[in-house]
Amino acid sequence: xxxxxxxxxxxxxxxxxxxxxxxxxxxxxxxxxxxxxxxxxxxxxxxxxxxxxxxxxxxxxxxxxxxxxxxxxxxxxxxxxxxxxxxxxxxxxxxxxxxxxxxxxxxxxxxxxxxxxxxxxxxx
Amino acid sequence: xxxxxxxxxxxxxxxxxxxxxxxxxxxxxxxxxxxxxxxxxxxxxxxxxxxxxxxxxxxxxxxxxxxxxxxxxxxxxxxxxxxxxxxxxxxxxxxxxxxxxxxxxxxxxxxxxxxxxxxxxxxx
DNA sequence: CGGGATCCAGACGGATACTG
DNA sequence: CAGTATCCGTCTGGATCCCG
Numbered sequence: 053x054x055x056x057x058x059x060x061x062x063x064x065x066x067x068x069x070x071x072x073x074x075x076x077x078x079x080x081x082x083x084x085x086x087x088x089x090x091x092x093x094x095x096x097x098x099x100x101x102x103x104x105x106x107x108x109x110x111x112x113x114x115x116x117x118x119x120x121x122x123x124x125x126x127x128x129x130x131x132x133x134x135x136x137x138x139x140x141x142x143x144x145x146x147x148x149x150x151x152x153x154x155x156x157x158x159x160x161x162x163x164x165x166x167x168x169x170x171x172x173x174x175x176x
Numbered sequence: 177x178x179x180x181x182x183x184x185x186x187x188x189x190x191x192x193x194x195x196x197x198x199x200x201x202x203x204x205x206x207x208x209x210x211x212x213x214x215x216x217x218x219x220x221x222x223x224x225x226x227x228x229x230x231x232x233x234x235x236x237x238x239x240x241x242x243x244x245x246x247x248x249x250x251x252x253x254x255x256x257x258x259x260x261x262x263x264x265x266x267x268x269x270x271x272x273x274x275x276x277x278x279x280x281x282x283x284x285x286x287x288x289x290x291x292x293x294x295x296x297x298x299x300x
Numbered sequence: 301c302g303g304g305a306t307c308c309a310g311a312c313g314g315a316t317a318c319t320g
Numbered sequence: 321c322a323g324t325a326t327c328c329g330t331c332t333g334g335a336t337c338c339c340g
Binding site for chain 4: 201202228229231232235256
Binding site: 070072073074075076080117118119120121141144145147148151152155158159162163165166167170171 | 196197242265268275276279283286287289290291
């Protein structure tokens with residue numbers, strides 16, 4: 053745990069807009085996975101999800117805090133340090149996320165193929 | 177299988193807008209469950225989801241057909257009869273839906289309580 | 301019966317710039 | 321560092337009416 057988060061943790065080219073399973077908001081599932089191995093700072097999370105603007109990241113984190121999925125801790129230091137950490141409730145979603153990933157590994161390509169073929173038939 | 181679908185199959189008062197797991201579009205998961213035990217007609221599905229307008233239902237079904245989750249069969253009769261039936265791919269999502277329901281049974285009240293308490297603290 | 305056509309509103313996500 | 325402020329385009333979902 054506590055290894056740095058890679059900017060390539062999530063592939064921006066992955067056709068996840070077609071992905072049929074979503075946990076919370078658009079980024080909630082990925083954030084839960086980012087926090088799986090311990091608390092992270094705002095900038096660490098930004099680094100792992102370069103496509104997400106600070107505003108959206110902040111909004112997502114606040115809504116997750118509201119739902120009791122994570123805690124936000126401000127350390128009174130200079131420079132300021134804020135850490136986000138999963139609660140038990142947030143952690144309870146990890147199994148479901150893993151199940152979604154397993155479904156994707158087995159079936160996602162079938163869905164994408166069906167979509168491609170359907171699109172070819174209707175607009176040649 | 178083939179029992180009629182009840183209009184109370186899904187509780188319109190259920191705070192599902194707070195539900196953090198979603199399969200496909202807003203109604204996809206519920207439709208998959210409606211089709212679990214065999215093919216259904218458009219009007220049967222309408223009956224099970226009274227809150228969904230025909231337009232939205234039709235759109236959802238077409239997008240599910242596009243993704244290979246179900247098939248749409250037009251029977252050449254009078255009056256016309258159209259049946260929707262899950263494919264293997266659509267059926268493969270049933271496990272995930274069941275896992276989501278299990279998560280909800282165990283944890284959803286915790287999320288709602290956390291949300292309530294948070295909202296009370298911030299706006300008394 | 302099983303939709304399509306049209307129009308519309310609000311929510312969501314994003315770009316850009318700025319701050320304690 | 322860790323956000324907030326402002327503005328804006330898009331897109332989903334819905335209301336209503338109509339049709340083969």
